Amino acid sequence: MSNTDQVQRILFDNVDVRGVVTALQSSFQEVMAGHSYPPVIENILGEMLAAVTILSTNLKFNGKLILQAKGQGSVSTLMAECNHRNECRAFAQFDEGIPGQLSFKEMLDKGHLVLTIEPDVGRRYQGYVPLEQESLALCLEEYFQRSEQLATKFILACDGQKARGIMLQVLPAMQSGTDDWQRLALLTQTLSAAELLALDNETLLYRLFHEEQCRLFTPEQIEFKCQCSRQRSEKALTLLDAAELREIIEERGSIDMGCQICNSNYSFDAVDVEAICRDKEARKSGQVQ
Numbered sequence: 001m002s003n004t005d006q007v008q009r010i011l012f013d014n015v016d017v018r019g020v021v022t023a024l025q026s027s028f029q030e031v032m033a034g035h036s037y038p039p040v041i042e043n044i045l046g047e048m049l050a051a052v053t054i055l056s057t058n059l060k061f062n063g064k065l066i067l068q069a070k071g072q073g074s075v076s077t078l079m080a081e082c083n084h085r086n087e088c089r090a091f092a093q094f095d096e097g098i099p100g101q102l103s104f105k106e107m108l109d110k111g112h113l114v115l116t117i118e119p120d121v122g123r124r125y126q127g128y129v130p131l132e133q134e135s136l137a138l139c140l141e142e143y144f145q146r147s148e149q150l151a152t153k154f155i156l157a158c159d160g161q162k163a164r165g166i167m168l169q170v171l172p173a174m175q176s177g178t179d180d181w182q183r184l185a186l187l188t189q190t191l192s193a194a195e196l197l198a199l200d201n202e203t204l205l206y207r208l209f210h211e212e213q214c215r216l217f218t219p220e221q222i223e224f225k226c227q228c229s230r231q232r233s234e235k236a237l238t239l240l241d242a243a244e245l246r247e248i249i250e251e252r253g254s255i256d257m258g259c260q261i262c263n264s265n266y267s268f269d270a271v272d273v274e275a276i277c278r279d280k281e282a283r284k285s286g287q288v289q
């Protein structure tokens, strides 16, 4: 398949429907690296990643889109995010003894799906939908129907090596009940997960929409990039009291700040921590004066 680690918009002439198709391979594998997730988790995280890379193409500002599924089943949290630069990351929290075979509903029992749009500057927007459908794709369709009254069709798939997704959505100008939408949604529905995983975008477009007038936009590259940094970890440490920080150093010799998403570790030794404490104290006395 030639469209790896790319997201590509589909333009329909004469129909108010937008389309996006995505393919993650190296980026998906990098997200999974170092986590030893069981296949059942890899597959659902792959679908989450495919979904966020599709949805973030609609960001109209610098910022990120975060999709979270939280439940009371064997999986407590699934998170995937993608920013306006198409940098994505994801992680999962789940029970140790999670069964090898698990339906989406069993995985996230009594759960809900939260979609957060977080601009770099300004207020964030959050919406949610209960996880009552049989798949992530169906939950997302329900989310857009309920929250934005936009008819949407998602097909998502992951085989442990790559993640693929396609979305069609009516533009706000169009009535979702029109014949054009019904026809395009039905055509999309005929696509199996196996086909989605096997076909490149051009072939996929021909397979689904050869009787429609549509084109693919220039593809955009997707990459895995965690947003954690030593600087951010240091900022988090400054939120603790100086006395508390010195106490930890006294006990353990250093403070390790691990990123649960990419497994990076940022270590702060006695010298680093003392510098943070002095800086805190200097600011504090500056404020008092």
Ligand SMILES: [Zn+2]
Pocket: 226, 227, 228, 229, 259, 260, 261, 262, 263, 264
């Ligand atoms: Zn990280």
